[in-house]
Amino acid sequence: MSMDLLAYVPLLLRATGTTLWLSWLAVLIGVVGGTLLALLRISRWRTLRILALLYTEFFRSIPILIVMFFSYFGMPLLLGVDLSPFAAATIALALHASSTMSEVVRAGIQSVGRGQWEAAQSSGMGYIQVMRHIIGPQAIRVVLPPSVGILITTVKESSLASVIGYIELTRTGLLIRESTDGGFAPLLALAFLYFLINYAISLGGGALERRFHIGRRSDLVGAMA
């Protein structure tokens, strides 16, 4: 049996790549969308604030699987658009990731004190300049840790795409299990691979966090020690 499974290793590795690609793409869209949503959430216009809030609350509250079913089975019926399982899964995961990210980014922006805005504005900077040079670099320290968490969650949730027939890591493992003797080994292999991916993301996130902690109190302590 273990010999059997070894033969499937290349297949599992390729499927790992597929899962990573799907999750990465969804989170990338989620970060961009979530940032835009966060800016709407704190904008001066009430209507935009409310729309962004509704979006966030809606997609945060609905199971991803249901969103996936809607985008895969519902879109052809409602809009006549046929989506591949990959596209449907990406959309569903991205909708969810963006709704979670928007809260994280909003908290990050709001963690930067009013005094920073005022100092930057007083020097003549416009909104985009303040965001880019002052608020963004400070907010990212707050945003980064939960973002890593969202990426990890998305990797795990991407296994739901197997339900609409997308052959990613989980689906591949289950197929291998069916075509071999149905033992636990393929499931263990799956668990191990997911762990590997997410542990790597975790380590990478930690390294990034340390990079962005420039100018913090901890540096002072470090410099004095």
Add this chain to the structure above:
Amino acid sequence: MTPVLRLNSMTKRFGARTILDGISMSVVPGEIVCFIGPSGTGKSTLLRCVNGLEGIQGGEIIFEGQRVEAHARSIAAVRKRVGMIFQHFNLYPHLTALQNVMLAPVVVHKEPKAVVEERARALFEKVRLSHRIDAYPSQLSGGEQQRVAIARALAANPHLLMFDEPTSALDPETVGDVLAVMRDLAQEGRTMLVVTHEIRFAADVGTRMVFVDKGQIVEDADPREMLANPKTDRARQFLNSIHA
């Protein structure tokens, strides 16, 4: 002399509360106007209205011939020529002292980095912090941070400097360093508005003292004149209370 700044019955309200009630005054180049008065009487708000951090509800503010409108695009042009120093410094914690000073000239005024850096280094000398140029704000004492903030405000060659209680958040032993720098600036003939509780500094350095109470200018006179001989009871009471 044409005034740098003119306030015409400026009124500021927060909801139903009137913070500034018909303030009128002019400031000509080279004047050092010290605003004194009890806490919560609108002195800081007055400065914040001048560079549009707060909008006004009545009257007008004219800076170098241009109307100041807090939420209009034109406000950026005003802010480029007005330097502001805050009570709590508000340095950018993710940037070094040098980067703090260089940011606005490079990003807002689009000056070449090399030119700005040269000027910035000279400014650090002026505020006596050349040795701390690469430190982050968290590594600086309050007094040092405030001097970096002054250098930051000077970096854009402002026509007007506004100090909002620059020494109120400082340890007593670092207040002197900041005041010394402000004295130097005064001697250069810069135009300054200073909200302060440092009466001695106001008397020594100020060319004009404005006593503000309950949102109104109660007295506006030569500093020594006002200290020696306040014209109003309210000013007399206030000055007695802080001399004690």
